[in-house]
Amino acid sequence: MLKFIGRRAAFAAMTILIVSAVVFGIFSFLPFDPASLTCGQRCTDQIVEANRVRLGFDKPIYEQYWLFLSGIFAGRTYGAGSAAFTCPAPSFGYSFNENACVTDMIREALPITISLAIGALILWLMVGIGLGIIAAKFKNRWPDTSSSVFVLLATSLPTFVTGLALLIWVSIKWKLVPLSLTGYTSLIDNPYKFMQYFILPWITLAIAYAAIYTRFTRAALLETLGEDYIRTARAKGVGERVVFFKHTLRAVLAPLVTLAGLDFAGLIGGAIITETIFNLPGLGRLTLRSVYEFDLAVVLATTILAAVVVIVMNLIVDMLYAVLDPRVRIV
Amino acid sequence: MTELLRIEDLHVSFKTDDGVVRAVDGVSLTLNAGETVAIVGESGSGKTVTSLSVMGLHKKGQAEISGSISLSDHGTFKDVVHLSDDEIREIRGRAVSMIFQDPMSSLHPYYKIGNQLAEAYLVHNRGKKKEAMARALEMLDLVGIPEPAKRAQEFPHQFSGGMRQRVMIAMALMNSPQILIADEPTTALDVTVQAQILALLSKLKKEFNMGILLITHDLGVVAQVADRVNVMYAGRIVEEGPVDDIFYSPLAPYTLGLLKSVPRVSKNNERLKAIPGQPPSLINLPVGCPFAPRCEYKQHSSEAGCNTTRPALLGTSSTHRSRCHVPENLRHELFANELKEVQG
Numbered sequence: 011m012l013k014f015i016g017r018r019a020a021f022a023a024m025t026i027l028i029v030s031a032v033v034f035g036i037f038s039f040l041p042f043d044p045a046s047l048t049c050g051q052r053c054t055d056q057i058v059e060a061n062r063v064r065l066g067f068d069k070p071i072y073e074q075y076w077l078f079l080s081g082i083f084a085g086r087t088y089g090a091g092s093a094a095f096t097c098p099a100p101s102f103g104y105s106f107n108e109n110a111c112v113t114d115m116i117r118e119a120l121p122i123t124i125s126l127a128i129g130a131l132i133l134w135l136m137v138g139i140g141l142g143i144i145a146a147k148f149k150n151r152w153p154d155t156s157s158s159v160f161v162l163l164a165t166s167l168p169t170f171v172t173g174l175a176l177l178i179w180v181s182i183k184w185k186l187v188p189l190s191l192t193g194y195t196s197l198i199d200n201p202y203k204f205m206q207y208f209i210l211p212w213i214t215l216a217i218a219y220a221a222i223y224t225r226f227t228r229a230a231l232l233e234t235l236g237e238d239y240i241r242t243a244r245a246k247g248v249g250e251r252v253v254f255f256k257h258t259l260r261a262v263l264a265p266l267v268t269l270a271g272l273d274f275a276g277l278i279g280g281a282i283i284t285e286t287i288f289n290l291p292g293l294g295r296l297t298l299r300s301v302y303e304f305d306l307a308v309v310l311a312t313t314i315l316a317a318v319v320v321i322v323m324n325l326i327v328d329m330l331y332a333v334l335d336p337r338v339r340i341v
Numbered sequence: 342m343t344e345l346l347r348i349e350d351l352h353v354s355f356k357t358d359d360g361v362v363r364a365v366d367g368v369s370l371t372l373n374a375g376e377t378v379a380i381v382g383e384s385g386s387g388k389t390v391t392s393l394s395v396m397g398l399h400k401k402g403q404a405e406i407s408g409s410i411s412l413s414d415h416g417t418f419k420d421v422v423h424l425s426d427d428e429i430r431e432i433r434g435r436a437v438s439m440i441f442q443d444p445m446s447s448l449h450p451y452y453k454i455g456n457q458l459a460e461a462y463l464v465h466n467r468g469k470k471k472e473a474m475a476r477a478l479e480m481l482d483l484v485g486i487p488e489p490a491k492r493a494q495e496f497p498h499q500f501s502g503g504m505r506q507r508v509m510i511a512m513a514l515m516n517s518p519q520i521l522i523a524d525e526p527t528t529a530l531d532v533t534v535q536a537q538i539l540a541l542l543s544k545l546k547k548e549f550n551m552g553i554l555l556i557t558h559d560l561g562v563v564a565q566v567a568d569r570v571n572v573m574y575a576g577r578i579v580e581e582g583p584v585d586d587i588f589y590s591p592l593a594p595y596t597l598g599l600l601k602s603v604p605r606v607s608k609n610n611e612r613l614k615a616i617p618g619q620p621p622s623l624i625n626l627p628v629g630c631p632f633a634p635r636c637e638y639k640q641h642s643s644e645a646g647c648n649t650t651r652p653a654l655l656g657t658s659s660t661h662r663s664r665c666h667v668p669e670n671l672r673h674e675l676f677a678n679e680l681k682e683v684q685g
Contacts, residue, residue, distance in 0.1 A: 237446065239450070244433070245396055245434060245438065247433035247465060249430060260451050260452075335450070337496070
């Protein structure tokens with residue numbers, strides 16, 4: 011097991027290195043002068059050149075990349091003398107647009123995105139798997155039919171429609187949840203406010219995913235119910251309830267975990283639409299803003315972060331799979 | 342002889358979009374303790390549906406079932422056809438057990454062998470976990486699995502096909518049932534393993550004084566282990582009798598066709614004598630004898646036409662009966678010549 015994790019971690023590090031190099035390379039070849047993006051309206055050539063030197067854009071690209079990499083581990087100091095400023099390790103660069111170290115910006119945005127993703131994940135797993143179970147258990151009867159209506163609606167409605175509808179009705183018309191303009195509070199500080207802040211975004215995200223999980227769970231359960239080993243269980247005299255909830259559900263668990271892990275990883279990269287609708291200052295919004303403003307240091311950092319999350323989640327899913335399915339051995 | 346199972350006039354049909362499929366159409370048979378009764382037939386002849394209905398495992402809701410399946414629950418007879426789901430469930434795995442064709446897919450891939458065996462015991466003996474595990478190890482040992490304590494902790498994928506079928510047998514016998522239904526138990530196994538499994542079944546039959554209902558299409562297996570044989574075609578029994586009678590003096594043209602189509606090493610230059618044509622659709626059975634379109638002996642039938650009337654299950658001997666319009670003595674003569682040719 012340890013050997014497996016070691017090897018996979020090394021592999022992950024390699025992948026991250028390649029991803030970062032590729033992203034870094036792409037940004038270097040963009041037809042923009044990164045230095046000229048650093049100063050505002052009253053810009054002189056001197057300021058641009060000074061900033062170029064300060065941010066290291068005057069150095070050859072491989073050296074810039076090396077500075078970027080070493081900054082992650084050692085932190086980075088820009089400029090010299092009294093004008094010098096430092097982004098401590100792990101440093102992912104400096105955003106001139108926001109006058110802040112990128113790491114600090116991510117540190118602020120990440121908890122919001124993670125809270126959004128985890129809450130939505132829990133919600134959609136409960137709803138999706140629950141509905142899937144009901145649909146499979148009552149195949150072709152009304153609960154199944156109603157669940158497929160839900161699936162159809164939820165998959166065809168885009169997030170910006172469900173999100174806006176929730177916002178308009180639940181927040182503005184019915185005033186059940188205050189408009190989340192008051193700012194983010196952590197779960198530990200004030201659980202009630204935390205829930206209020208996130209409940210609509212969670213529902214918005216969960217609806218879309220729950221539909222997919224309902225369909226997946228139903229199909230997987232029905233397929234498993236036709237397996238020979240389910241017939242064996244019945245032949246032993248095992249009751250229908252145990253056949254369903256033990257023998258059948260158990261077999262569906264492993265593929266569900268895989269699906270959930272990868273979807274979760276995708277969300278950490280940023281639920282841009284949901285974050286925008288609900289004005290959540292998370293990673294998605296940060297990325298979006300940075301792309302609009304050519305804030306390359308931030309885009310670079312969020313892209314690499316998304317890659318890291320996907321790679322790490324893959325590793326976790328693989329390990330969980332080995333725990334759940336005895337046929338998968340970790341060597 | 343103690344009778345364990347008596348199926349009388351069993352009909353099972355399924356409603357499909359294309360019409361009603363009569364999978365089992367008036368089957369009657371009996372099974373006694375210490376005896377192996379075979380049901381032989383092609384795919385779709387209704388042999389598996391017959392055996393599944395004994396277990397109450399035919400597709401409920403879609404299936405229409407009538408007739409009676411009287412089954413001995415350690416002495417008391419119960420009619421499976423008219424039992425509630427819970428009552429059948431209570432019999433399953435205790436009074437009657439079943440092993441299946443494909444041992445590779447018949448065991449749950451995610452549970453340890455020992456636990457799967459123990460479950461079979463626990464279902465009928467609530468809460469006796471220790472006893473169940475001890476019984477599981479005992480049964481694994483009995484079916485010839487070395488190091489049962491170690492193997493019980495393993496998963497199905499760590500077993501070979503033959504070993505998995507042994508596990509299936511051990512699981513079926515956890516509650517010492519009197520009736521064992523073996524649905525093509527050796528079809529998925531290679532020949533040497535097949536012989537071992539058959540020998541094991543015979544040995545266990547004696548030890549447990551069971552009756553075995555053997556479903557197969559393999560005449561070699563039938564010859565090896567069966568005491569009595571029922572040949573099924575298009576949902577009905579076309580011939581029944583002691584194994585020797587079936588092999589040495591078959592009475593139904595279909596049985597003869599089956600015997601002739603067995604390949605023989607000594608006649609390696611000859612083409613295989615397959616029965617011409619296809620089995621009829623079970624939705625639209627011919628009015629007369631269902632085998633008539635494929636039968637070579639139609640012209641020998643007397644006044645009752647093969648194409649107009651279904652033949653009844655009759656015989657001059659009380660144990661050996663068949664469905665055919667051709668007079669029995671004529672069949673004896675015709676078939677004897679054919680058999681001589683085939684069997685050399």
